[in-house]
Every structure is written in C-alpha cells, then in structure tokens.
Amino acid sequence: MATGLKMELKVKSVGQIYRNNYAPDKTALVFKGKEWTYGEFDNAVIAHANFFRALGLKPGERVILDAPNSPDFIFTYFGVVRNAAIIVPVNPMFTRRELGYTSKDAGAKYLVISDSVLTQHEYTKRQLSDELGIKVIVIDDDFRQRVQDSPREDFDLVDHAQTISTYLYTSGTTGVPKAAMLSHHNLTINAMQTNTAFDTDGSDRFILVLPLFHVLAFTCVTLMPLATGATVYLIESFRPKEFIEELTAKNITVFIGVPAMYVVLVNAGKQHVQFPDLRRVICGGAPLPIDTINGMKDGLGLEVVEGYGLTEASPACLFNPIHGVHKPGSVGVPFPLNECKVVNEAGDEQPAGKPGELLVKGPNIMQGYYNRPEENAATIVDGWLHTGDIAQTDEDGYFYIVDRIKDLIIVSGLNVYPREVEEALFEHPRVAEAAVIGEPDKLRGEVVVAYVALKEGEDIHHKELLRFLKTRLSQYKLPRRINIVDSLPRNSSGKVLRRVLKESSVKDDK
Numbered sequence: 001m002a003t004g005l006k007m008e009l010k011v012k013s014v015g016q017i018y019r020n021n022y023a024p025d026k027t028a029l030v031f032k033g034k035e036w037t038y039g040e041f042d043n044a045v046i047a048h049a050n051f052f053r054a055l056g057l058k059p060g061e062r063v064i065l066d067a068p069n070s071p072d073f074i075f076t077y078f079g080v081v082r083n084a085a086i087i088v089p090v091n092p093m094f095t096r097r098e099l100g101y102t103s104k105d106a107g108a109k110y111l112v113i114s115d116s117v118l119t120q121h122e123y124t125k126r127q128l129s130d131e132l133g134i135k136v137i138v139i140d141d142d143f144r145q146r147v148q149d150s151p152r153e154d155f156d157l158v159d160h161a162q163t164i165s166t167y168l169y170t171s172g173t174t175g176v177p178k179a180a181m182l183s184h185h186n187l188t189i190n191a192m193q194t195n196t197a198f199d200t201d202g203s204d205r206f207i208l209v210l211p212l213f214h215v216l217a218f219t220c221v222t223l224m225p226l227a228t229g230a231t232v233y234l235i236e237s238f239r240p241k242e243f244i245e246e247l248t249a250k251n252i253t254v255f256i257g258v259p260a261m262y263v264v265l266v267n268a269g270k271q272h273v274q275f276p277d278l279r280r281v282i283c284g285g286a287p288l289p290i291d292t293i294n295g296m297k298d299g300l301g302l303e304v305v306e307g308y309g310l311t312e313a314s315p316a317c318l319f320n321p322i323h324g325v326h327k328p329g330s331v332g333v334p335f336p337l338n339e340c341k342v343v344n345e346a347g348d349e350q351p352a353g354k355p356g357e358l359l360v361k362g363p364n365i366m367q368g369y370y371n372r373p374e375e376n377a378a379t380i381v382d383g384w385l386h387t388g389d390i391a392q393t394d395e396d397g398y399f400y401i402v403d404r405i406k407d408l409i410i411v412s413g414l415n416v417y418p419r420e421v422e423e424a425l426f427e428h429p430r431v432a433e434a435a436v437i438g439e440p441d442k443l444r445g446e447v448v449v450a451y452v453a454l455k456e457g458e459d460i461h462h463k464e465l466l467r468f469l470k471t472r473l474s475q476y477k478l479p480r481r482i483n484i485v486d487s488l489p490r491n492s493s494g495k496v497l498r499r500v501l502k503e504s505s506v507k508d509d510k
Contacts, residue, residue, distance in 0.1 A: 004336035006196035007228065012161035014184045014223065015045065015082035017191065021202060021229035028226060030250070031071050031234040038229070043152065044071070048079025050150040055110075055137075059084035059157055062106045062167065064134075065213075066099065067114040068092050069236045072139045073212050074222065075147075076112055081165050081184070084157035088167045088179070089213040091414075092117045093474040096131065103132045106167055106179055106370065115140040161185035167370055168215055170311040170415060177417070179370035180312045182215075190314035190364040191223035193335045197319045198280055198305070200254055202229030205277075207252045209235040209243055209261070214413070215315045216284050221256050230254075240264045244273060251277040258285035258413030259445050262292050262304065269299030278302060284309060284316070285413025286445035287401065293328050307331055308401060311415075312385055314364040318399055330398040331391075338362035340399060341384075342391050350392070355402045358391035359384040407498055409438035409446050411476045416448055418498075421479065424472040425450060428465060430458040435488050435496045436479065447480035451501055453487050460484070 010020050018028060024039030036044065057063065063080045065087055067073045073089075080087045088106050090099065092114070099121075103111060111134050118138055121128060129136040137143065158165075165187060167179035200206075206225045210217035225232050233250050235242065238261060246252065255261075255278060262283060265275075281296065282305045296302045305322060308331035309315030318340060320332035334340045341349050342356040350356040365385045368376040379386050390403040409416040418436035425434035432455045438446040454460060462482035469478055489500040 004196065005192050006199070007192060009188055009192050009227075011188065012184060013081065013156050013158040014165045014187050015049070015078040015158070016156055017188055017223050018042065018045075018078075018226040020227040023202070023229055026202070026229055027231045029071060029074070029232050029234060032236075034071075036071070041226075044075045044147075045078040045082065046152050046154055047147050047150045048075045049082035049155065050079075050153055051147045052079050052083050052085070053155075054150065057083045057085050057110070060086065060164075061110070062086045062088050062108040063110040063112060064088045064090055064099070064103055064106065064108045065112050066090050066092055066094065066117050067112070067139055068116065069208070069212050069234060070114070071234070072114065072144075074234075076139070077218075080112075081158070082156045084159070084163055086164050086167055088169075089218070090169070091211070091213050091474060092120075093476065095472060095474065096121055096123070096128075097472055098474065100132055102169055102177070103134055105177075108132075108134055110135050110137060112137045112139060114138070158184055161188070162367070164367060168311050176420065178372050178375065181367040181370050182314055183367055186314045186364050186366060187219055187223060188227070189337070190219050190316055191227050193337055193362075193364060194220050194224045194316050195228055196336050197307075197316070197322070198224075198254070198282060199322045200225070200228060200230065200280060204228070204230040204253045204280075205251060206230055206232045206254045206256075207235065207243075207246055207250070208232050209238050209246075210257060210413070211237075214285075215311050216256070216258075216309065216413070219314055220282075220284070220316060225254070244268050247275050247278065248273070253277050254280040254282075256280075256282045256284065259283060259288045259292065260412045260443050262288060262296060263443055266292055266295035266299055269295065275300065275302070280322070281305065282307065282319075286410040287329075289442065290328055305332075308399070310387055310389075312366045312379070312387075313360055313362070314366070316364070317360045317362070320398075325396070327394075327396075327398050330394070330400050332399065333397055334360075335362070335364075338364070342393060342399075352393045352395050355390050355392040357405060358387045358389045358399070358401070360387060361385065407437070409436075409448055411438075411446055411448065412444045414476050416477050421448060421450065421469075421473060421477055424469055425452060425465070427472070428460075428468050430454050430460050431465075432456075432458075433488055433496075435498060435501055437498050437501050439480070439502075441480075448477065450479040450482045451485050451488060452482060453485055 028038045028041040029036040165184045169177040307319035320326045339361045421436045441447045489497040
C-alpha cells in the first residue's frame with residue numbers, strides 16, 4: 001500500500017476503479033429513482049466498452065463526451081477508457097464554436113453527444129459531423145439498445161497506469177484553452193488521496209450535483225466514492241429545492257460542492273431545515289466567504305472543510321484536516337503524497353507570512369498539456385507544478401491563497417478566461433478594444449464584467465453586444481455587465497491596466 005493512503009489502490013485503470021472495493025450486491029449509483037448495484041454497474045461498463053470496441057475505437061484515440069449529468073455519462077466514460085482511448089469531457093453548454101475548437105485541438109475522432117445537447121445545438125447529427133469532421137454518436141434510445149445488445153466480454157486494454165486517460169481543457173491561468181493530460185494513475189491516486197484526506201468509507205452516501213465534466217465532480221464525487229464502495233446519488237443539475245429534498249430524503253452523509261451551493265444550505269438552515277446525517281461538507285472550486293462558513297456552523301452545526309486544487313493536479317492538493325484544526329480563509333495543508341511550497345521569482349522558498357507562487361508536486365500532477373511543449377517546460381519544472389496562484393503559509397504550515405498571478409475568473413467554480421471573452425467581443429464590427437475582469441459576487445464567487453471601447457463614430461447598446469456574445473460563449477462566460485467606455489487604461493507599453501478597471505468597478509458599486 002502506498003505510504004500515507006488510507007486504502008490500498010488495487011486497480012490501475014480508471015475504468016475499473018469501482019472494483020477497488022467490490023461488493024456486487026451493494027448499491028453503487030442512484031439516478032431519478034433507478035438503482036444500479038455494483039454488479040449491475042459493472043455489467044453496464046463492460047457493455048459500453050464492448051460497444052466502443054466494436055465501433056472500431058483504438059487505444060490513444062480521442063473521444064469527446066458532451067452530455068449532462070447522467071448514468072450515460074459515467075458508463076460512456078468508463079467504457080471509452082477501458083479501450084485505452086482518451087476521453088475528452090466538455091461542458092454541455094458549449095456553443096458549436098467552442099465544440100469545434102476543442103475537437104480540432106484534441107484531434108478527436110469521435111463525438112459522443114446526448115440527444116438533448118444535440119437539440120440544443122439545433123443541428124442534425126449529419127450536420128454536426130460534417131462541420132467538425134468527426135464521427136458523431138448520439139446518446140438516445142437507439143444507442144442504449146445497441147449497448148444493451150453488445151457482448152459482455154470483460155476486458156481492459158490499459159496496460160500501464162501512466163497511460164493517458166483524460167484530456168481536460170483548461171487555460172491554466174491564461175491563454176486559449178489547452179488539454180491537461182491526466183493519466184489513469186493521476187486520477188485513481190487522487191481519488192485515494194481524497195478518500196484519506198476526507199476520511200470517507202463504503203458506508204457513506206454521496207450526493208453528486210456538480211457537473212460531471214468538471215474534474216472536482218469526477219475525481220472526488222465519482223471515482224472516490226466508487227473506489228470505496230459507497231453509494232452515489234446523482235442529480236442532473238443544481239436546482240435548490242430538489243437538492244435540499246435529496247439531501248434529507250436520501251440521508252446523504254457527504255456533500256462536496258462549490259460556494260453558491262453553500263449559500264443555499266445556509267438559507268435552508270435559516271428556514272429551520274436540518275441535515276442530521278450529513279457528516280462531511282467540503283468546498284472547492286473557489287474561496288468560500290467567511291460569513292457562509294459561519295452560517296453553516298451557526299445555523300446547521302456543520303463545519304465546512306475548504307481545500308484547493310486545479311485541473312492540472314487531478315484536482316485536489318490541499319485541505320483543512322478533517323480531524324485537525326480548521327482555519328477559516330485557509331486552504332489547509334498538503335494532501336497525503338503531495339508536497340507544496342511557496343517560492344519567489346528566483347525559485348527560493350518563502351518563509352511564513354511572505355507571499356510567492358504556489359508550487360505542487362505529487363503523483364496526481366498531470367503529464368503535461370497536449371501538444372504544448374513550451375508551456376509544459378514553463379509549467380512543470382523538476383516535477384513541481386507552477387500553479388500561477390500567489391499563496392503564503394502561516395507558522396503552522398497552513399496555506400492561504402492570496403491572489404492570482406494572472407486574471408482567471410471563477411464563476412460558480414467554473415473557469416472563465418478573460419482573453420476568450422475579449423476575443424469574442426473583438427469579433428463585433430463596432431468594437432475597437434475590450435477588457436474583461438472578474439468582480440466579486442456573493443452567490444457565484446465572481447461574475448464577468450466587460451469594458452468595451454467602440455470604433456470612432458460607432459454606437460451600440462450593451463444589450464446588443466450581449467446578444468452577439470450569446471451565440472459565441474457559454475452562459476456562465478457571459479458578462480454580467482458591459483460598460484461602454486471612451487478608452488481603456490493602459491501603461492506606457494500599451495498593456496491594459498486591469499487593476500485600474502477593477503478599482504473603478506469597486507467604486508461604481510459603492
């Protein structure tokens with residue numbers, strides 16, 4: 001057993017992680033009242049694996065998965081990676097443009113898309129296939145029947161744990177989205193690290209309401225509970241009333257969510273709703289406001305455990321110890337098998353209280369970005385992942401995130417990259433220049449705010465610009481406010497001063 005892990009990792013493939021603590025008759029998954037035992041879950045994964053093998057899927061080929069939270073998502077994911085192929089989950093809110101970029105950049109051969117998302121694109125299967133230049137497989141009743149009719153030969157073509165399992169698109173802290181390459185070992189070991197850190201076991205009941213395409217949901221609320229033999233209650237999307245009802249009716253014991261979801265829990269507490277079975281409440285994705293932490297403790301008697309992670313680390317790296325001291329505002333201490341340090345620009349480790357860049361090392365660190373050698377050389381140095389976040393430690397070795405080196409915006413736990421929004425604004429014929437910043441928001445953590453200067457003699461209403469962006473960007477990336485300005489503040493070298501815009505934004509809200 002790996003030193004420091006609570007449970008032995010017995011499998012090398014993501015597609016078999018549910019066999020790590022296998023009990024065929026135990027309930028593995030519940031969705032809309034339908035239950036799958038671990039034996040039935042295994043049968044479904046094997047059927048999907050055989051379906052994709054018969055389709056001609058080969059090891060190393062990339063498969064985009066575009067679907068909402070559903071058992072179809074999980075079974076497809078496991079079935080694809082059993083073939084030693086690489087899964088590329090995407091946000092089902094992606095526009096056709098975003099989907100096109102991802103499929104081209106990843107060199108994908110297949111797109112597996114749910115019928116509901118295909119309808120959302122207002123395309124036929126043939127049109128989407130022709131536009132993207134890849135084979136499209138629609139998850140519908142016909143797909144499910146073909147999977148059901150597939151052989152049940154048990155196989156797994158993954159011959160080495162360091163085989164790439166997943167491409168997850170992220171911009172790190174800047175630039176266009178790029179694929180973080182995560183191996184089977186990266187994901188499975190991080191699931192075990194999480195299990196140790198959060199001290200969960202097979203008796204737990206998890207609620208999975210985070211979007212499955214997000215690494216926090218998949219590693220910490222899918223792989224981790226399945227590896228321990230726990231039960232996962234899957235919800236299609238976050239709707240507060242349904243969420244609260246599921247927490248109480250299903251006697252949920254573990255909830256991992258993002259800050260906006262904790263606001264809903266605090267409000268439920270104010271209405272005298274209690275969750276007596278809930279024993280672990282863990283927050284990731286973005287910093288949790290102190291008043292929300294206090295609201296959870298005072299109103300519900302629950303102490304929220306905050307942590308830190310990023311896509312490039314599969315994702316979890318730091319946490320406030322379950323059985324140790326919790327420090328509000330801190331992201332805690334390193335996970336088992338992880339090392340973390342704060343360094344200055346010269347690479348020298350900083351003492352307590354002095355900020356610098358946060359670096360992370362461990363078996364959960366990605367294999368690099370796909371087809372980005374220069375960025376890989378700058379991002380992973382001597383095994384240390386440069387996170388791009390500014391942090392500092394205290395005298396007890398607890399870490400605190402102080403700021404971001406770059407300008408990443410986190411909306412309800414989802415990354416928004418200013419450059420991507422700006423590039424979409426630049427496409428409008430009346431826009432001369434644009435800059436995008438994040439603005440604090442109590443519910444979502446941050447929202448997107450855009451500043452736009454128009455070409456000489458042009459005029460436009462901000463609502464027209466917003467309509468223009470809706471055809472190019474997912475809903476969560478859309479600016480909450482678009483400010484039309486005469487010009488953008490710049491320094492002597494012509495760089496836009498986002499700091500000035502942020503200061504202006506704060507003043508405008510007062």
